Amino acid sequence: MTALAERTVGIFGAGKSGVAIARRALDAGYGVAVATSGPAWRTDLVTRVLTPGVRAVDAAELASVAPIVVLAVPLRRLRELPLSTLAGRIVVDIMNYWEPTDGVLPDFASRAHASSLIVRAALPASARLVKTFNHIGYHEMEQLARPSGTVGRVALGVAGDDLDAVATIARFVDDLGFDPVSTGTLADSHCLQPGSPLFGADMEPAAFREALSQLASREVPA
Numbered sequence: 414m415t416a417l418a419e420r421t422v423g424i425f426g427a428g429k430s431g432v433a434i435a436r437r438a439l440d441a442g443y444g445v446a447v448a449t450s451g452p453a454w455r456t457d458l459v460t461r462v463l464t465p466g467v468r469a470v471d472a473a474e475l476a477s478v479a480p481i482v483v484l485a486v487p488l489r490r491l492r493e494l495p496l497s498t499l500a501g502r503i504v505v506d507i508m509n510y511w512e513p514t515d516g517v518l519p520d521f522a523s524r525a526h527a528s529s530l531i532v533r534a535a536l537p538a539s540a541r542l543v544k545t546f547n548h549i550g551y552h553e554m555e556q557l558a559r560p561s562g563t564v565g566r567v568a569l570g571v572a573g574d575d576l577d578a579v580a581t582i583a584r585f586v587d588d589l590g591f592d593p594v595s596t597g598t599l600a601d602s603h604c605l606q607p608g609s610p611l612f613g614a615d616m617e618p619a620a621f622r623e624a625l626s627q628l629a630s631r632e633v634p635a
């Protein structure tokens with residue numbers, strides 16, 4: 414693995430959300446590599462303009478240059494990714510099931526399971542999946558980012574089953590300008606999905622935690 418720097422993040426997707434996260438990560442001092450479904454040279458034409466400083470790579474190479482890999486593609490494209498290369502990586506699921514763009518994907522449409530559980534099932538067993546950044550708009554990822562300690566800083570929920578991976582991604586969220594708030598396991602990550610009051614809410618941490626606890630008490634009847 415070529416100088417797999419601790420502070421390198423790989424991003425599948427150079428669209429609205431991929432670019433916003435790439436810019437925030439660059440600002441925070443991370444090395445950033447990006448892959449699309451096209452060859453690196455074609456991705457480079459996009460990233461050179463939108464995210465100067467980002468390294469464009471082929472999708473098959475992305476996980477070999479970054480210990481953290483962000484999935485920023487439409488959910489319907491998930492299974493096109495070279496998922497086997499994600500073994501041993503911390504994988505960040507920022508994706509939402511969105512029927513107007515994804516169409517009907519039966520696994521996700523039933524909503525029997527949180528979407529991240531379905532994503533995790535598609536990954537190698539050793540990949541450590543964390544969900545975050547999915548419940549904020551791409552423009553807000555840049556506009557609302559603030560340094561740590563800023564009064565009124567916006568909270569982002571972080572969900573995952575591997576506590577070390579959750580801690581690493583909580584630091585990543587903090588570095589990118591938001592207050593990380595643990596929301597529990599992937600099975601419980603419905604709370605971050607479209608339709609939840611936390612989705613698109615831009616709350617400070619105290620309000621976010623309060624909304625989260627109200628949701629929990631609503632979901633577990635006395």
Ligand SMILES: NC(=O)c1ccc[n+]([C@@H]2O[C@H](COP(=O)([O-])OP(=O)(O)OC[C@H]3O[C@@H](n4cnc5c(N)ncnc54)[C@H](OP(=O)(O)O)[C@@H]3O)[C@@H](O)[C@H]2O)c1
Nearest residue numbers: 426427428429430449450485486487490493508509550551
């Ligand atoms: N937009 C938002 O405000 C926002 C906020 C939070 C989360 N999200 C979630 O983030 C995901 C992406 O949304 P978006 O709005 O950023 O989408 P988008 O603007 O349409 O960009 C999607 C990107 O994914 C790439 N892609 C598609 N298939 C790929 C593949 N097989 N391998 C590698 N790259 C591939 C596309 O490039 P090519 O087609 O050229 O390969 C494109 O760069 C969605 O699940 C969405 O719900 C979006």
